[in-house]
Amino acid sequence: MRAAARAKRLGPPRRRQPPAQPEAESKPVKAHAPLSSVLKSFKVRLAGGPPLAPTAKAFKSYAEICASILRLCRDTAAAAASAPAASSSDLRLALSLHAYALRSGLTADVSVASHLLTVYAAFACAADRDRVFGDCVAAGAASSFTYDFMVRQYVKAGDVASARRLFDEMPERSVVSYTTMVDALMKRGSVRDAVELYHQCPLRSVPFFTAMIAGFVRNELHKDALGVFHEMLSCSVSPNEITLLCVIMACIGAGGFDLAMSVVGLAMKSSLFEKNLGMRNCLITLYLRKGDTSVARKVFDEMEVRDVVSWTALLDVYAELGDLDGARQVLDAMPERNEVSWGTLIARHEQKGNAEEALNLYSQMLDDGCTPNISCFSSVLSACASLQDLRTGTRIHVHTLKMGCSSNVFVSSALIDMYCKCKKLSDAQRIFHSLPQKNIVCWNSLISGYSYNAKMVEADELFKKMPSRNAASWNSIISGYAQNRQFVDALNFFHAMLASGQIPGEITFSSVLLACANLCSLQMGKMTHAKIINLGIKENVFVGTALIDMYAKSGDLESSKRIFYEMPKRNGIAWTAMIQGLAENGLAKESIMLFEDMMAAGIAPNEYTFLAILFACSHSGLLEHAIRYFETMQEYGISPKVKHYTCMVDVLARAGCLTEAEDLLMTIQSKAEANSWAALLSACNIYRNKEIGERAAKRLHELDKDNTAGYVVLSNMYASCGKWKDAAETRVLMKGINLKKDGGCSWVQIRGQYQAFFSWDTKHPLLLDTYEMLDLLKWELTA
DNA sequence: CTAGGGTTAG
Structure with missing residues (x-):
């Protein structure tokens, strides 16, 4: 405004303006028509007089006029950003003005040079911008603003490296350039470099402190953000509304709600809060x-x-x-609405396990004309992963490629996860290896992916190659081993995790306790329980559930029950674990009573709860209860899965209802599992029903060729029916296909390392030593 | 003259 006013004062062109344009008077900056007339008169002046050697005073006025016109050019360029055609004439004006300025030596003027820079930047002419900057430095016309401006230009273009280079070359670094650099580094995640500059900066302004606080918040270092705020206050720098907004975000992130409320109080007192919309928006999130x-x-x-x-x-x-x-x-x-509004709803649906609706909303969002962003992509890709929807996942992969964000770390980890869940490991690997820079999440995603696909050798290899590991990395390898039933390895990695100084969390313990439970290692389980108490996370519902399960599987039902009843918050999963624990230990009555308590408490049972209760019924021969719960389950809208049918077949068959059991098995839509037929076969053996037994054995053989138990039961059945010839033939058949019985397994812990021994393993590196030691012990005992 | 920091989702 002021520059335009001065241009008006200095030159005659304004007076020549037609009076029919009063709005041009009130808004001179955005006016287009007067610009060319100003320039025309300027050209006339330059052509009329000798421009190369003006007096100091004349030079000053030329420079000011030149600068003002350039400013007008830049502003019209900014205003016409949506209409590029209109601004091309302004660019031509600026170019000719630049030529005049060069000829007249005006480029040595700081103001002219600065304006030229801003004009070329506004027109996105990077080469011209850089040339002007070079001339500026050469002519000694570069002020700290000139450098600041160029640093910002590089940052805006995403070229933080060039920005940093220029920042280091600056003769005098202003607090503005420090602010720009700190902000850029923080946005790139280079927290360490930003902190270094924070300590170097001699003069700290409100925006500088604010950039630092915002940067820490962005990198989820909320405590550090609050530390900067504290330092700011102790330097007697008063925060403004933007600072406080960032501080509230830091409080939310750090869970310091009391502090947040006192910051709100501070904002209210200084009325920083009323005039700022962002502040109120932030307040909604705070509450x-x-x-x-x-x-x-x-x-x-x-x-x-x-x-x-x-x-x-x-x-x-x-x-x-x-x-x-x-x-x-x-x-x-x-x-x-914008992409964030849609993205919020999509992310929430995805988190609540409603993946279909998340994908639905995604296509509605596209129809609404919103462009998905990085977080939206990662939500929908997670939805595809949980649905194992490779088609949609691949389509979204193509979207990310088109948007140019496929190699973003958030997007690519979601892509890796999606391809792994869809069992397309080679695609996941290709994405991982083609990433220009990968963060720890990318590594963790692929490790989890290998674990999910039972590729523990590859997972282990990748884990060892990792440049650094966090709790999630350890969790994915430990849970990988636990999920793939390599419990000894899971415990060994747990000990390695402790040795590395990484603190285990609830997720770690749920895997470790699962391993303890399956190894029936009550001693190890108790030690783990002690660690959980030490870390103060025994109140956690996940940890509690895993403890219930571990104690129940180890046969220590008293401890299991104590944990269950002492849990401050019990969810359906905890109830289910307890019901299942009772059922597995043969306490069917107690299990059923607890199930009734759960229903009375208004906690909704899920498919696993019903599986546990049907298991209890089947193992205690409670046929009528089983039938009733099987029906109740469907009243809850839970359709029976293969495992539920197996329980039902088992309870029917044990009760002697062999025909009903076989009929039920035949009606299953999806393929019955081998165990169902095995249960039926086993009952046929008891009830000596050769006819159904043979059919069951045939089915079992079709489903699971290597099922040893099936052959044993079949041969026993023939024997119990007196069909000795058939029994013998079955035995011969077993030998012919070289079936090996599942062998025994044992393990010992030596210096924190678990050593497992399998009965069929003749290549264990310590086999000879073990036998030698055994002989020695025998000798000691008998001598 | 010219100018730096922010709010929602993950």
Whole structure:
């Protein structure tokens, strides 16, 4: 405004303006028509006088006029960003002006040079911009602004390396350039470099501190963000509304809600909070995360002005309450939506396990004309992964390629996960290896992917190659071994994790306790329990459930029950674990009683709860109970899975209802598992039903060629029916296909390392030593 | 003259 006014004062062109354009007078910066007339008169002046050797005073006015016109050019360029055709004439003006300035030596003027820079930047002419900057430095016309501006230009273009180089070359670094650099480094995740600059910066302004706080928050280092805030206050620098907004974000991230509330109080007192919309939006999120959803809603209702952010925050309030339909209604009621609004709803559906709806919303979002961003891509890819929907997943992969964000670390880890869940390991590997820079999450994704596909050798190899490991890395390798039933390896990696100084968490313990339970290592389980108590996470519902399971599987039901009843919060999974524990230990009555208690407590049973209760019934021969629960299950809208049928077949067959059991097996839509036929075969043996028994054995053989138990039971059945010839033939058949019985397994712990011994293993490296030691012990005992 | 920091989702 002021520059334009000065241009008007200095030159005659304004007076020549037609009076029919009063709006040009009030908004001179954006006016287009006067610009060419200003230039025309300037050209006339330069042509009229000798421009190369003006007096100092004349030079100054030329420079000012030149700068002002350039400023006008830049502003029109910015205003016409949506209409490039209109701005091309401005670019031509600027170019001719640049030529004049060069001829007249005006480029040595700091103001002219600066304006030339900004003009070329506004027109995205990077080469011209850089040339002007070079000339500027050569002519000694580069001020600290010139450098600041160029540093920002590089940062905007995403070239942080060039920005840093220029920043290091600067003769005098201003606090503005420090702010720009710190912000850029933080956004790139180079926290260490940013902290170094933070300590170097001699003069710290409010935006500088704010950039630092925001940067720490962005990198999820909320405690460090609060530390900077503390330092800022002790330097007597008063925060503004943007600073406080970042500080509240830091408090939310660190879970320091009391501190957040006192910051809100501070903002209220200095009325920083009323004039700022962003601050109120942030407040909605604060109350939401604090758990005060009604207050969050109230803040929204009392707002006089609302924007997309306010509405999106409200949408998330509904999602947090579990009311996804309400969230959808908010989305439909919003005056305007953006990709974040859609992304929020999609992410929430994905998190709640509603993957189909997440994909549905994704296509609706595309129809609404919103462009998905990185977080949206990672949500929908996770949805594809959990649905094992390779087709949609591949289509979204193509979208990310088109958007140029396929190699982003968030997107690529989601892609790796998706391809692994769809059993396309080679695609996952290709993505992983083609990544220009991978973060720890990418490594962890592929390790989990290998574990998921039972490729523990590859998982182990990759784990050893990792440049650094976090808790998630250890968890994925440990749970990988546990899921693939290599429990000894799982425990060994757990000990390695402890040795590395990494602190195990709830996820680690659920795998470790699973391993203890399956190794029936009550001693190891108790030691793990002690660690859990030491770490203060015994109240955690996941850990508690894993402990219930471990003690139950180890046969220590008293401890199992104690943990269950001492749990402060029990969810359906904890109840199920206890019911299952009782059932597995043959306490069917108690198991059923607990199930009834669970129903009375209003906790919804799931398919696993029913599996546990049917298991209890089948092992105690409670046929009527089983039939009733099988029906109840369907009343709950849970369709029986193969395992449920196996329980039912088992209970029917044990009760002698062999025909009913066989009929039930034949009606199963999906393929019955080998165990179902094995259960039927076993009952046929008891009831000496050769006819059904032979059919069951045939089916069992079709489903599982290597099922040893099946042959043994069949041969026993023939024997018990007196069919000695058939019995003998079955035995011969077994030998012919070289079936080996599942062997025994034992293990010892030596210096924290588990050593496993298998009865069929004749190549164990310590086999000879072990036998030698055994002989020695025998000799000691008998001597 | 010219200018730096932010809010919603993951």
